[in-house]
Amino acid sequence: MSVDLSAVSISATKPRGKPARMLAEMGIRVIPVAEDEGNVDRYVLSKRLAVERRTGSSFLRGITDKTLFTSAIYLREHFRIPVLVVEGEVNYEYSAFDPQAVRGALTAMIIQYGVSVLATPNVEETAALIAMMARQEQVGIPEISLIPKRKATDLADMQRRVVEMLPGCGMVAARDMLQHFGSVAAIVTAGEQELRAVRGIGARKARLIREVLGADYEAVDTERNLEDALQVCPELLFGRPVTLLARQHYVFTEEGERNFVDMVFLDPQADEVILVELKRDRVRREHVAQLRRYLHHASQSKLLRDLLAAGTGLRGVLATVEPSDLKTQNADISVCIVDRDSVIQVLKALRAERRRADCSSGSRSRAGSSEPGRALPPAAGPGER
Numbered sequence: 001m002s003v004d005l006s007a008v009s010i011s012a013t014k015p016r017g018k019p020a021r022m023l024a025e026m027g028i029r030v031i032p033v034a035e036d037e038g039n040v041d042r043y044v045l046s047k048r049l050a051v052e053r054r055t056g057s058s059f060l061r062g063i064t065d066k067t068l069f070t071s072a073i074y075l076r077e078h079f080r081i082p083v084l085v086v087e088g089e090v091n092y093e094y095s096a097f098d099p100q101a102v103r104g105a106l107t108a109m110i111i112q113y114g115v116s117v118l119a120t121p122n123v124e125e126t127a128a129l130i131a132m133m134a135r136q137e138q139v140g141i142p143e144i145s146l147i148p149k150r151k152a153t154d155l156a157d158m159q160r161r162v163v164e165m166l167p168g169c170g171m172v173a174a175r176d177m178l179q180h181f182g183s184v185a186a187i188v189t190a191g192e193q194e195l196r197a198v199r200g201i202g203a204r205k206a207r208l209i210r211e212v213l214g215a216d217y218e219a220v221d222t223e224r225n226l227e228d229a230l231q232v233c234p235e236l237l238f239g240r241p242v243t244l245l246a247r248q249h250y251v252f253t254e255e256g257e258r259n260f261v262d263m264v265f266l267d268p269q270a271d272e273v274i275l276v277e278l279k280r281d282r283v284r285r286e287h288v289a290q291l292r293r294y295l296h297h298a299s300q301s302k303l304l305r306d307l308l309a310a311g312t313g314l315r316g317v318l319a320t321v322e323p324s325d326l327k328t329q330n331a332d333i334s335v336c337i338v339d340r341d342s343v344i345q346v347l348k349a350l351r352a353e354r355r356r357a358d359c360s361s362g363s364r365s366r367a368g369s370s371e372p373g374r375a376l377p378p379a380a381g382p383g384e385r
Contacts, residue, residue, distance in 0.1 A: 009138070010044070012030050045138070048081050053085045054084065059086050063101060068105060083116045084118070085119075087123060159183075166212060180198045187213075188213050220344065226278045226320075228350060230276070233342075236338050236339065237276070237317065237319055242265040262278045263278070273304055275316045280320065283320050283326050283335055288318065291316040292316075294316065295314060295316050295332065317336050318335045
């Protein structure tokens with residue numbers, strides 16, 4: 001697995017078992033859990049998600065001794081997303097099991113107990129599956145493109161596919177444009193009149209193509225975008241000067257579980273530490289609970305321990321660019337709607353600064369030049385709920 005799993009932690013009832021050892025080798029922090037439910041092989045990935053692993057033989061044994069069903073009840077009652085992984089072959093013929101009993105147990109897990117059932121061929125695939133679920137649950141799920149993809153056959157096919165993504169350009173138009181201009185780069189720099197010289201490209205289509213190719217990109221795609229903007233322009237969120245103490249700062253719970261706080265600020269005037277959790281979409285009740293845990297364990301942070309011990313206050317802010325009418329009903333947690341347009345302007349200024357820095361670096365390598373200054377746009381004030 002190519003992704004960094006050092007930020008992921010999993011609680012395991014069998015920390016010395018092979019799956020847990022394989023997870024630890026991937027870089028995941030495995031936390032032992034005392035379990036009073038017998039010889040259960042369970043992995044807790046979050047407060048809402050847990051995975052129970054059963055081999056084919058232990059699955060059949062669970063049907064006989066009923067532990068499969070008692071475990072299902074436990075999972076359903078304690079976790080919103082209970083998962084059962086059945087590993088390896090379920091050899092009911094060798095064990096003289098009625099196939100209908102096996103099928104009935106599997107369907108009961110889903111229909112009666114609400115447990116999702118997944119099958120893996122071996123322990124390696126089980127560990128990889130648990131690691132993927134833990135990473136997506138704790139770090140996030142990369143957005144999935146809805147554009148169908150096919151494997152390009154050669155360079156010309158890749159070039160056609162690029163042009164096909166332009167407004168009103170199917171395969172025929174893409175071929176015609178590439179034959180007319182000779183390269184994708186020439187299409188990108190072509191003006192409206194030049195585009196209209198291609199068969200099938202009218203005034204409206206040419207205008208749309210130029211708009212797509214020439215307009216500035218204006219979007220807040222990820223929480224990281226919002227984080228970048230707030231680092232250089234905290235007035236997007238705060239009405240008075242604050243100091244950024246950390247980004248992606250982690251605090252530990254008493255059980256040793258590591259939680260990441262997006263941003264930590266110090267408000268000198270109010271003598272407060274502010275933990276900021278960023279959301280690209282609408283904030284929900286579970287986000288409030290998440291930030292509540294961060295506040296509860298903030299004193300475990302080496303960075304914050306001395307400040308809090310000296311009497312510095314502590315509060316949390318849930319920040320998003322999406323409209324929200326959520327009322328937290330917590331005096332120490334507020335919801336703030338950050339002005340999307342202002343964030344976009346800051347991101348555009350950061351891009352321009354990076355381009356200037358790149359050009360300046362190239363110039364210095366040849367003749368030397370001074371560092372460019374940074375000019376960021378004024379930010380709109382925050383709107384706290």
